[in-house]
Amino acid sequence: MFLPKLSSFISAMLFAVHPIHTEAVTGVVGRAETLSSVFFLAAFIFYSKATKYKKYTGWKYLCLSMIATATAMLCKEQGITVAGVCAAYEIFVVQKIRPNHVKEFVKAALSTKSSYHFPKSNGPTKRLAAMAVTTFILLLGRLQIMGSQLPVFTRFDNPASVAPTTTRQLTYHYLIGVNFWLMLFPCDLCCDWTMGGTVPLVESFTDMRNMATLSTYFFIAALVWVAFKNEK
Known part of the structure; x- marks a missing residue:
């Protein structure tokens, strides 16, 4: 996804055998960590597959990503952060938007004489909107379950x-x-x-x-x- 196959394989192996993971499996309660991680990675992989469609949304993989996101959160609350990872991947990796692009866009928005146009595409916009709505619904559901109170x-x-x-x-x-x-x-x-x-x-x-x-x-x-x- 980001690196050549050999580098990706080595990185995956290092992740698999890293000693820190023992903390998540030495106690029964740690199963929440491993389950959440599985669905976290699944959500990101599905989202990355959806981004392969340059002009289309890729609803099939996007829906799978949203389901995996919800499942990751149900396993452990931190799983919902995959939505932010997907958004960052879409913006900075897929669309290749950089801070200077945002700066130029802001200047263009404030100036009527500027000819700069922020890159537009229905596919990425719909994907980001879908993930944002999914995240909002999940957070709202979480608040309802907790009775609109923070954990004590x-x-x-x-x-x-x-x-x-x-x-x-x-x-x-x-x-x-x-x-x-x-x-x-x-x-x-x-x-x-x-x-x-x-x-x-x-x-x-x-x-x-x-x-x-x-x-x-x-x-x-x-x-x-x-x-x-x-x-x-």
Whole structure:
């Protein structure tokens, strides 16, 4: 899809044998992770097949993608994020729209003398609209099931969720760095990170772990910058 067949095969094998996946299968509750992942990937694959139709919507594969998206969310709520992945794939990979295109489009919209026209195609527009509607319906259904309330976590389930705002935000951002590091160097794994305060809360800005958070965001930003730079 993105790489030559050999590179794709090697990447798939690395994904299949990555040690971090043991966290999802060492406990029965982890089956939600694996099931959601299966349908997450299925939804994306079906959507990518739908984009093969340049002038048409590809309703067959699009409907399969929407069904897989709903199933992924039913397995685990995070599965719904595949809708965003599909949208990003459509916009940046299939349609090859870049930030400078958006900038030019905004200028054109504000100026009556500009001759720039944003690329238009009924197929991509319908696909994105269908995924947006599907996502909205799924979120609405989720809210109805929850009684229009957010889930309530206990201190044991999620210590950061009941911590003061500053501590909560610093910890949540730090956890991104923790998970990023585990993907690169899976030396310390755990089947349940909530047990006994496995990851101590980040309670102040002077905590040295904030440097890991900043480094993670800097690295991600650098990757995005390099990716867009190479596309020019």
